[in-house]
Amino acid sequence: MQETLSFIGSHMQMWYILILMIFVGVEVINSVPSVLHTPLMSGANAIHGVVIIGAIIVLLNADPNNYVELLLGFLAVILGTLNVVGGFVVxxxxxxMFKKKPAKK
Amino acid sequence: MNQTILLDIIYLIGSVTFILGLKMMGKPDTARRGNTYAAFGMTLAILGTIFLHDGPIAPIIYGMLFGAFAIGGIIGWMVAKKVKMTAMPQLVSLFNGMGGACAALISIMEFHVHAGDPKTIMMVMAGLVIGSISFSGSMVAFAKLNGNLNSNPRIPFYNIINALILLITVGVGVYITVADITDFMWPCIDLGLALIYGIMFVLPIGGADMPVVISLLNSFTGLAAASGGFLYHNKVMLTGGILVGSAGTILTIAMCKGMNRTLFSVVFGAFGEGSAAAASGGTTGGTVKDISIADCAVLMNYSKKVVIVPGYGLAVAQAQHVMHELEALLEERGVDVKYAIHPVAGRMPGHMNVLMAESNVDYSKLCEMEDINPEFDTTDVVFIVGANDVVNPAAKNNPASPIYGMPILEVERAKNIIVNKRSMAAGYAGIDNELFYNPKTSMLFGDAKKVVTELVAELKTM
Structure with a gap:
């Protein structure tokens, strides 16, 4: 019990962000025309590429003499980059394709 | 100290661009800028993480970091630029899987650092399990959409077996967290279990439901990224991850609504069983009527109003450009031509709009289902190219059909229906279509591009 409480307490700011972000996510997506569902999904896909920050941190903190760590971190950064670059470019x-259209809706 | 504050500010800017970008992507005229904003914020956050890092960085690590950026960046860029628009859904799935794998790898590496600290290990395990499920699930979804994997094997009691695997996967994760496990073997076992679950989760789901699954896995990866945010106390990871997790869930539900299915029935698959019943519940009575290219051209030429219903078949045949030519030719002769776009035509909601936009079709000619349905009564010819399930009347009048209740384009109200298909094979949902046996319907068999090209040639001679 004490453990759980201290876990929640030590991350209070994070919990606030978490709860607020859930609402923001719902609000942002609501009432989007179905025309844009595919690009939107693709855009969201690119944004969760933010996981690459974690991969960079892992690699930065890796021991330069530990080749297993370096290799895994290297791989993680490649995967993250694929997600970010591929996601945004797609x-x-x-x-x-929507740009030439007279803006309706 | 100043460095840390500066980094925090950069992360704050990054988070704002993500929210702003996603918001702007919800409107056609600001969408592209929104994507650029988010990409800018991401670049800023990445550069900040490297150059404002607290403590020295060994040269070898710099080298590996930028080497990894170069490899991932070039491959990602090339693939994203080269791929055909029709292959978009599987590409999104592929990139999503990369993100999931990245999250799982981070967790594997962080395990030994935090082993014995249950608070942190909880987040490590969450990232590991969610990331792995997202990775293996996305790979299966990719293979299915890419046509490498066509069967939807359903072992008996697969729902129970799947639930059991998930339970064990989560159970092992909880055990590792609570029992202060430091043995590296345990997280590896859990990794394996999560990978298996991801495969088992997606494998029995039919192709037509794949977009929903990708969207769901997309939000999973968001959650995996968010657990990384908790792990590092990194606010931009948390913001981005949760944003995608919550937005992705809403998007998934919106997609389900478009197909009039519940998320529950997609995941636990009432689809397969239903289609077997409907196939045997026979609409297969009638005969189909053929039509020649010449007759078809005459019919269209002397019509007042033609509505084209494009489906995925048109896109696969890369016939959208020649279709635009046909439309322009008919317009020249005073025929009113419109496109009827079903919300889930193609492989994803909105996919068909993207595909038609690629061939420079006027945006105002693309009509949404609600707008075009009342117009079918006054339509002389409906030309269905490579679409099937979205015009299947069984959705309206056959309660036994697995797509019963899905809103469809009510093409049977038009005076003439011409259906272009490659063969009589069933559509993506794997069910028969009684529309083809309708007396008003004529079949024009052949590859969409070839048929439409011939139609254009025929029309020009008139």
Missing amino acids: TDRMLE
């Missing part, structure tokens, strides 16, 4: 390609 989304951009999809959205590029």
